[in-house]
Amino acid sequence: MNARSMLKEPAGGSAYSFEGAATGTFQCVAFTIGGHHYCIDIMSVREIRNWTGVTELPNTAEFMRGVINLRGIIVPIIDLRARFGQGLIEPTPSHVVVVVAIGDRLHGLLVDSVSDILTVKRSDIAPIPETAGQSQSPLLDGLITQGEQMLAVVALERLLDSGAEAIAQTMRTLDQAPHEEFSNTVTAA
Amino acid sequence: MDKLEQFKKTFFQECDELLGDLESRIVALRQEGVGAEPLHAAFRAIHTIKGGAGMFGFHRLVAFAHLFESVLDQMRSGHIAAGDDAIAVILHAADILSDLVQAARSGEGLPEHHDAEAAEQLTRLAGLDRAPAAKNEQEPQVSSGPGRYRIDFRPHPQLLRRANEPLLIVRQLRELGKLAVTADLSRLPAFSALDPTQAYLAWSFELETEAGELAVRRIFEFVEADCDLTIAILGAAPAKVPAKPAASALRQNRRVASIRVDLDRIDRLVNMVGEIAIVQAMISQQTDQKLAVSHPQLVQEISQLLQLTQTLQDSVMAIRAVPVGSLFARMPRLVRELAAAMGKKIELETAGEDTEIDKTVIEELGDPLLHMVRNAADHGIETTAERLAAGKPAQGTIRLSAGQRGGQIVIEIADDGRGLDRDRIKRKAVERKLIPDTAEMSDEEITNLIFLPGFSTAEKVTDISGRGVGMDVVKRNIQKLGGRVSFRSEAGKGSKMAITLPLTLAILPGMIVKAGRNDYVIPLPNIIECLQTKPSQVNSLPEHGEVLHFRDGYIPLVRLGAVFNIRGAAFTPNPLAIVVDDENGNTIAVAVDEIAGQQQVVIKSLRENLDPIAGLAGATVLGDGKVALILVLSELLDLHRNRRSGRFPLNQAASIRPGPARLIA
Amino acid sequence: MRILTVDDSPTIQDMIVATLAAADYEALTASNGFEALKLLETESVDLIISDVNMIHMGGFEFVAKVRERPEFEYTPILFLTTEASDDFKHIGREIGATGWITKPFEPDELIRVIKRVMP
Numbered sequence: 001m002n003a004r005s006m007l008k009e010p011a012g013g014s015a016y017s018f019e020g021a022a023t024g025t026f027q028c029v030a031f032t033i034g035g036h037h038y039c040i041d042i043m044s045v046r047e048i049r050n051w052t053g054v055t056e057l058p059n060t061a062e063f064m065r066g067v068i069n070l071r072g073i074i075v076p077i078i079d080l081r082a083r084f085g086q087g088l089i090e091p092t093p094s095h096v097v098v099v100v101a102i103g104d105r106l107h108g109l110l111v112d113s114v115s116d117i118l119t120v121k122r123s124d125i126a127p128i129p130e131t132a133g134q135s136q137s138p139l140l141d142g143l144i145t146q147g148e149q150m151l152a153v154v155a156l157e158r159l160l161d162s163g164a165e166a167i168a169q170t171m172r173t174l175d176q177a178p179h180e181e182f183s184n185t186v187t188a189a
Numbered sequence: 190m191d192k193l194e195q196f197k198k199t200f201f202q203e204c205d206e207l208l209g210d211l212e213s214r215i216v217a218l219r220q221e222g223v224g225a226e227p228l229h230a231a232f233r234a235i236h237t238i239k240g241g242a243g244m245f246g247f248h249r250l251v252a253f254a255h256l257f258e259s260v261l262d263q264m265r266s267g268h269i270a271a272g273d274d275a276i277a278v279i280l281h282a283a284d285i286l287s288d289l290v291q292a293a294r295s296g297e298g299l300p301e302h303h304d305a306e307a308a309e310q311l312t313r314l315a316g317l318d319r320a321p322a323a324k325n326e327q328e329p330q331v332s333s334g335p336g337r338y339r340i341d342f343r344p345h346p347q348l349l350r351r352a353n354e355p356l357l358i359v360r361q362l363r364e365l366g367k368l369a370v371t372a373d374l375s376r377l378p379a380f381s382a383l384d385p386t387q388a389y390l391a392w393s394f395e396l397e398t399e400a401g402e403l404a405v406r407r408i409f410e411f412v413e414a415d416c417d418l419t420i421a422i423l424g425a426a427p428a429k430v431p432a433k434p435a436a437s438a439l440r441q442n443r444r445v446a447s448i449r450v451d452l453d454r455i456d457r458l459v460n461m462v463g464e465i466a467i468v469q470a471m472i473s474q475q476t477d478q479k480l481a482v483s484h485p486q487l488v489q490e491i492s493q494l495l496q497l498t499q500t501l502q503d504s505v506m507a508i509r510a511v512p513v514g515s516l517f518a519r520m521p522r523l524v525r526e527l528a529a530a531m532g533k534k535i536e537l538e539t540a541g542e543d544t545e546i547d548k549t550v551i552e553e554l555g556d557p558l559l560h561m562v563r564n565a566a567d568h569g570i571e572t573t574a575e576r577l578a579a580g581k582p583a584q585g586t587i588r589l590s591a592g593q594r595g596g597q598i599v600i601e602i603a604d605d606g607r608g609l610d611r612d613r614i615k616r617k618a619v620e621r622k623l624i625p626d627t628a629e630m631s632d633e634e635i636t637n638l639i640f641l642p643g644f645s646t647a648e649k650v651t652d653i654s655g656r657g658v659g660m661d662v663v664k665r666n667i668q669k670l671g672g673r674v675s676f677r678s679e680a681g682k683g684s685k686m687a688i689t690l691p692l693t694l695a696i697l698p699g700m701i702v703k704a705g706r707n708d709y710v711i712p713l714p715n716i717i718e719c720l721q722t723k724p725s726q727v728n729s730l731p732e733h734g735e736v737l738h739f740r741d742g743y744i745p746l747v748r749l750g751a752v753f754n755i756r757g758a759a760f761t762p763n764p765l766a767i768v769v770d771d772e773n774g775n776t777i778a779v780a781v782d783e784i785a786g787q788q789q790v791v792i793k794s795l796r797e798n799l800d801p802i803a804g805l806a807g808a809t810v811l812g813d814g815k816v817a818l819i820l821v822l823s824e825l826l827d828l829h830r831n832r833r834s835g836r837f838p839l840n841q842a843a844s845i846r847p848g849p850a851r852l853i854a
Numbered sequence: 855m856r857i858l859t860v861d862d863s864p865t866i867q868d869m870i871v872a873t874l875a876a877a878d879y880e881a882l883t884a885s886n887g888f889e890a891l892k893l894l895e896t897e898s899v900d901l902i903i904s905d906v907n908m909i910h911m912g913g914f915e916f917v918a919k920v921r922e923r924p925e926f927e928y929t930p931i932l933f934l935t936t937e938a939s940d941d942f943k944h945i946g947r948e949i950g951a952t953g954w955i956t957k958p959f960e961p962d963e964l965i966r967v968i969k970r971v972m973p
Contacts (some may be wrong), residue, residue: 021661024422029478029482033210042296042478045478045600047481048478048481048488049484049488049489049492050485050489052814053706054754055707055808055814055815055816055817056705056706056707056756057805058707058752058753058754058755058802058803058804058818058820058828059753059800059802059804060752062325063505064814066343066707067795067808067816067818068801068816069496069499069810069815069816070295073797073798074793074794074795074797074798074799074808074816075798076798076799103801105797105798106797106798114481114482116482117478117479124203166284168672177660188675196865196868196869196872199864199865199868200865202864203863203864203865233907236907236936237863240863240866240936240957240958241863241865241866243958309933322888347927350950351947351951351952352928352929352930352931352952352971353930353952353953353971354930354971354972354973356969356973357969357973359971360969361969361970363967408970410953411952411953411954411970411971414943414947415947583934679888800955
């Protein structure tokens with residue numbers, strides 16, 4: 001599989017989970033995980049809450065933390081840090097859960113903190129650069145620069161792909177060597 | 190008098206409940222015999238109805254109930270056997286009693302002879318010459334006019350032990366008239382030797398009263414056996430009327446352990462909570478993402494409020510949970526009437542009446558169930574002659590049962606009748622142009638033909654089976670509730686119709702347990718025993734993993750922590766074990782870290798946002814807002830075995846439609 | 855003064871409570887022995903009135919259990935019964951009951967009997 005072929009041309013609504021191609025701008029919610037910055041299209045975000053604990057589900061991937069009760073609906077929580085391969089931490093009430101709609105389902109994304117709501121021009125989204133020896137990140141759709149900061153756009157609909165590697169990953173033990181990081185801020189899974 | 194009307198209302202409600210249970214108790218009586226609980230329960234019910242009726246002066250009802258009670262009492266003492274004839278008389282009497290209660294309630298009279306036949310039957314059964322008058326249980330007040338009495342009273346220690354209090358007795362004597370008291374202190378010891386549980390004092394009284402000797406004696410009736418008492422009449426004395434204490438205004442100062450609530454109030458409550466839910470949805474929409482970022486505290490608190498509202502809604506829904514048994518209540522009478530009208534012998538068995546389900550579902554189920562039972566009685570069970578010819582017992586059985594299985598409510602109507610004649614069905618379907626006559630169909634497909642609209646194999650539509658209600662309507666009604674209907678039949682042996690309903694509307698009595706940091710719910714009816722195991726009880730077998738020595742045998746010990754791969758689950762060599770029946774015929778022990786309690790849980794579906802998870806039926810929200818997962822016991826053993834062989838399911842790897850594998854090459 | 859009535863007939867409960875309230879007593883109720891015992895774990899009462907024929911736990915058993923608790927050793931207990939036979943009285947006393955009230959009863963009589971065992 002050629003990493004280069006994974007790069008997609010920015011096109012209206014396909015590689016990127018954004019809508020509103022016509023307007024040329026969209027809003028996204030920016031958040032941080034382990035000092036790295038990310039964002040997701042605000043259209044997917046339903047709610048933002050603090051971490052109040054989960055009930056763990058049986059036999060699920062490590063990044064599937066468990067479920068919470070959201071006003072009577074049972075919502076699964078995905079630990080983005082773990083999903084990005086950066087290990088598992090013990091969340092505290094200061095951690096944040098961003099409840100998003102993926103397809104017709106609700107999920108809660110566990111992040112460190114939510115920082116801001118940004119208005120971004122679609123044309124400002126840059127593709128994720130290739131680095132020799134580093135695998136492409138399927139979980140990210142692109143990069144945005146806001147002033148001094150770089151944010152990676154999260155590909156929501158791919159968070160729960162049942163790739164073989166994902167399964168293999170979860171079967172392995174907790175201790176995983178962190179992946180090689182980019183020189184700036186984005187980490188590939 | 191207003192209060193009287195209120196009491197009457199309560200009384201009739203109580204009668205409804207008692208009469209509702211009465212039939213099933215009588216049927217159980219026949220099966221279990223005169224020594225068992227159902228007879229006592231039936232007796233108590235009639236006794237209670239009689240007592241209440243007496244208070245309101247419903248004389249006809251009292252008289253009939255008294256007869257009924259006598260028969261049951263004689264059964265209790267073994268003078269009457271619970272044979273078929275006796276049971277038939279009693280069942281009929283129960284129906285008549287119900288009619289009499291309704292008549293008393295509505296105030297409409299019943300024709301003179303309405304209860305005559307039943308009364309006669311009861312009389313004969315009880316071996317009574319004539320219907321005795323209702324027992325006059327109130328002691329007549331015999332007032333023998335004014336008198337003077339001398340009373341000597343020495344309490345024994347037992348008197349005090351039974352919490353009787355001489356002072357109060359003295360006061361009551363004083364209320365009767367003019368009292369002179371002399372105390373005998375001769376046996377009183379020094380203070381330091383005083384034992385408060387002993388009785389040292391005695392008294393002599395002289396009492397002038399108009400109340401009569403009986404009234405005087407009555408004051409001592411509780412303590413007669415615990416004292417030395419003599420009452421001597423001294424002669425007539427001038428009358429003096431004791432002052433009566435002023436009646437005070439009625440104050441309802443009542444604390445109750447349980448309370449009866451009008452159904453209207455509950456429905457209004459449900460509606461109100463429903464409207465709150467709508468407002469909550471609107472608020473939820475208003476709290477947009479910008480607000481969440483700029484006012485996180487406010488949004489958090491709104492979120493908590495909304496969560497509380499959801500819990501409120503769930504709790505209110507739980508109030509409306511009703512045992513399915515209420516649906517089964519009208520069936521026995523129906524079956525009896527059907528059997529009588531058709532000249533067949535049919536017995537109705539019921540099971541699982543305690544299974545609880547939301548009231549609205551119950552209401553929707555009523556008609557379909559009725560129709561299915563009618564079908565079973567009409568088309569299913571053969572005539573006595575046919576049955577005997579087929580080598581079956583003369584009496585056919587219809588079995589109505591409710592239960593939870595694999596995360597659903599299942600209601601089954603089974604009969605041991607003639608089953609489906611598949612050829613006939615197929616022919617009928619072809620006749621009615623529902624299928625082409627060349628169609629090749631499997632047995633199951635033919636069976637399901639009965640669910641097609643316009644299908645009925647009855648030669649003529651009888652009054653009994655009803656008009657215009659086909660199985661298709663039944664099926665649609667069930668599906669509207671989110672359920673399924675299935676039908677299995679074996680020609681000559683019988684049929685079974687099953688209604689399956691999703692648990693989402695349903696309530697479950699559960700035991701809350703902990704493993705790791707999580708709470709789980711084990712369905713209470715499946716629990717056989719809970720025990721703290723000893724290390725010697727837990728062993729490991731090479732092929733089977735851990736087993737628990739339980740009641741002279743060994744059962745698999747399934748550790749939730751292990752089969753669920755729970756992080757942080759404790760591993761103790763001798764854990765807490767909940768021994769359960771796993772619905773598959775196995776007894777297994779489920780090892781948990783802690784037992785947290787028992788409660789009715791409102792079942793929530795996990796399927797809205799998740800793929801199916803092996804071992805879980807659903808979830809519920811506990812009082813503290815935490816999610817507890819409801820276990821599917823029937824899947825635990827498999828998980829246990831698979832785990833041993835290294836296979837265990839990975840749930841939720843693809844919660845959305847999986848795309849092509851695009852990860853690292 | 856607080857009075858606990860234990861009876862599985864709501865009609866009886868209603869009537870007793872109304873009578874007690876009219877006489878300025880505080881009335882608590884339970885529908886069966888289990889409920890009553892549970893209630894008595896946290897509430898103190900000055901008198902207990904209990905039916906004899908109850909489904910889940912019979913009146914005698916209930917009273918015996920109440921008497922086992924030291925704090926209720928000297929609490930007056932009255933049985934509510936339709937029969938006051940000698941056998942009944944004997945058993946009742948052995949169990950530790952203070953007295954009895956026969957059903958049906960006049961409200962005045964209930965109060966009179968209560969005053970015989972409770973100030």
